[in-house]
Amino acid sequence: MINITINGLAVSVENGSTILEAARFLGFPIPTLCHHEGLTPYGACRLCVVEIGEGPGARLVSSCTYPVEEGLKVRTASERVVRARRMIIELLLASCPQSKVIQDLASAHGVRTQRFKQEYEDCVLCGLCVRMCSEQMMAGAIGFRGRGEERSIGTPFDVQSEVCRFCGGCMHVCPACQLRCTYNQPEKAVCNACANLAPPCIEKEQYGDMMCYMNPCVACEIK
Amino acid sequence: MDTKGILEIIQRNGKNHAGIIAILEEIQEECSYLPEEALRLVARETGRSLADIYGVATFYKAFSLKPKGRHCISACLGTACHVRGAQKIVEEFSQELGIKPGETTPDNEITFETVNCLGACALGPIVVSDGHYFANVTARKVGEILRDTREGTFDSDVSQEAHPFLIEVSCPRCGRSLMDSGTSLHGHPSILITASMNGKTGWARIPSLYGHFSRTHEHDFPADTIIQLSCPHCASSFQDGSRCVDCGAPLATMRLADNSGVFRICTRTGCDGHLLDIGRAEL
Ligand code: SF4
Numbered sequence: 487m488i489n490i491t492i493n494g495l496a497v498s499v500e501n502g503s504t505i506l507e508a509a510r511f512l513g514f515p516i517p518t519l520c521h522h523e524g525l526t527p528y529g530a531c532r533l534c535v536v537e538i539g540e541g542p543g544a545r546l547v548s549s550c551t552y553p554v555e556e557g558l559k560v561r562t563a564s565e566r567v568v569r570a571r572r573m574i575i576e577l578l579l580a581s582c583p584q585s586k587v588i589q590d591l592a593s594a595h596g597v598r599t600q601r602f603k604q605e606y607e608d609c610v611l612c613g614l615c616v617r618m619c620s621e622q623m624m625a626g627a628i629g630f631r632g633r634g635e636e637r638s639i640g641t642p643f644d645v646q647s648e649v650c651r652f653c654g655g656c657m658h659v660c661p662a663c664q665l666r667c668t669y670n671q672p673e674k675a676v677c678n679a680c681a682n683l684a685p686p687c688i689e690k691e692q693y694g695d696m697m698c699y700m701n702p703c704v705a706c707e708i709k
Numbered sequence: 710m711d712t713k714g715i716l717e718i719i720q721r722n723g724k725n726h727a728g729i730i731a732i733l734e735e736i737q738e739e740c741s742y743l744p745e746e747a748l749r750l751v752a753r754e755t756g757r758s759l760a761d762i763y764g765v766a767t768f769y770k771a772f773s774l775k776p777k778g779r780h781c782i783s784a785c786l787g788t789a790c791h792v793r794g795a796q797k798i799v800e801e802f803s804q805e806l807g808i809k810p811g812e813t814t815p816d817n818e819i820t821f822e823t824v825n826c827l828g829a830c831a832l833g834p835i836v837v838s839d840g841h842y843f844a845n846v847t848a849r850k851v852g853e854i855l856r857d858t859r860e861g862t863f864d865s866d867v868s869q870e871a872h873p874f875l876i877e878v879s880c881p882r883c884g885r886s887l888m889d890s891g892t893s894l895h896g897h898p899s900i901l902i903t904a905s906m907n908g909k910t911g912w913a914r915i916p917s918l919y920g921h922f923s924r925t926h927e928h929d930f931p932a933d934t935i936i937q938l939s940c941p942h943c944a945s946s947f948q949d950g951s952r953c954v955d956c957g958a959p960l961a962t963m964r965l966a967d968n969s970g971v972f973r974i975c976t977r978t979g980c981d982g983h984l985l986d987i988g989r990a991e992l
């Protein structure tokens with residue numbers, strides 16, 4: 487066991503756990519976006535920031551990737567943490583405002599304005615889908631491509647993947663396209679992200695046909 | 710290159726994940742780009758998913774999925790080169806060649822690219838053409854570089870580069886010059902230092918033309934071992950605690966004679982790690 491202090495409370499937590507796991511176990515809420523219990527931590531979204539250390543040495547780290555260490559002092563809701571968190575949410579809103587997950591985060595954390603250039607990305611590069619596909623579905627059909635501004639998610643060479651199982655796992659975990667993809671009964675949950683009066687997906691017979699990565703419907707390419 | 714050649718490269722580099730970049734580098738060297746078929750083979754043979762391999766291949770600028778031209782010119786657009794007007798040079802190249810950065814001329818002769826830093830900022834703006842460095846390039850010199858590239862005029866003798874990128878070093882301790890005009894390499898005085906290991910002491914020689922790194926020793930030291938590099942005048946060791954970015958071995962540090970920075974080389978035999986650190990003279 488490792489002795490740490492979370493928000494002033496001295497606790498001992500299991501060796502090898504992350505700050506996030508320890509905090510959640512003890513009931514301190516930390517919002518996350520790219521974290522998923524069944525997948526390896528990735529540290530992409532930085533939403534789970536907490537402050538560690540004291541005085542001038544205090545710094546922000548992503549709690550989902552930071553393992554607990556003896557004597558660690560953690561603050562999960564200091565002013566600095568809250569400010570950083572809200573800034574991250576604001577940036578997420580700037581890139582992907584149509585995401586229900588991000589909208590909910592904004593509302594829960596009182597982010598009402600968005601001061602950056604508005605974009606409508608359909609991906610926040612959280613990597614959940616990639617990890618889902620390779621770690622849980624054992625398919626490895628999709629991955630990150632490119633770097634920097636050109637970084638994107640998809641199949642190699644942008645052609646239909648031969649190893650995709652059409653399980654829908656990637657879309658299930660996606661915070662950005664969840665709305666348009668979490669169903670296999672389109673008539674019950676038409677997302678209408680395409681703003682199409684007659685969404686083409688309703689016509690589709692097979693679930694597989696709606697796999698956004700494999701056969702993107704033209705209408706899905708909302709910009 | 711055929712399937713067999715690619716399989717050979719993969720086998721030679723082992724099947725561990727750490728080897729993927731090395732494998733891709735070698736394939737690219739052979740084929741001048743990474744063909745789709747090759748990436749599929751690498752994935753199959755290494756047991757990684759094609760998505761992973763594709764991710765690596767598209768992440769690094771050094772890799773290209775499109776065939777490259779016979780010659781390759783890269784202009785540095787790093788911060789230092791940028792503030793010294795590299796953008797103008799890039800535009801000039803684009804105009805002269807009629808292509809955008811990252812493209813290849815229709816006759817498949819020249820691929821023109823921009824890179825983000827070549828690690829020799831003090832000499833910027835820098836342009837590299839087929840491995841030959843041009844320092845302090847101005848838009849007016851673009852035509853000359855293109856002519857050299859097309860005609861391969863720098864191929865026969867590196868010393869004829871428009872701006873040979875020469876370094877002159879001295880011992881950081883006693884300050885005496887390490888240049889040996891008696892023996893030249895690539896047509897320039899070589900750098901002569903002392904190399905020793907297990908009581909065997911002899912000379913080691915390095916070309917003074919930066920970008921053409923190689924090291925020869927008087928004795929045959931075993932591969933992959935750390936040797937002591939020291940000053941032939943005062944015998945003080947050049948090791949100063951810094952580490953090679955390529956292999957982690959200690960680096961030997963020499964001072965540039967004009968005191969503008971340091972030149973470091975790896976002390977491990979077989980490692981070509983070396984770097985020029987301009988503006989660091991706090992030895
Ligand atoms: S649907 Fe295909 S790409 Fe998505 S998780 Fe399943 S196997 Fe991977």
Ligand code: SF4
Nearest residue numbers: 609610612613615660
């Ligand atoms: S597609 Fe969705 S799950 Fe995948 S990285 Fe983008 S936002 Fe995350």
Ligand code: SF4
Nearest residue numbers: 666678680685687706
């Ligand atoms: S066509 Fe695509 S974007 Fe439109 S409702 Fe169907 S799944 Fe959603």
Ligand code: FES
Nearest residue numbers: 529531532534550
């Ligand atoms: S949840 Fe920790 S960085 Fe995304």
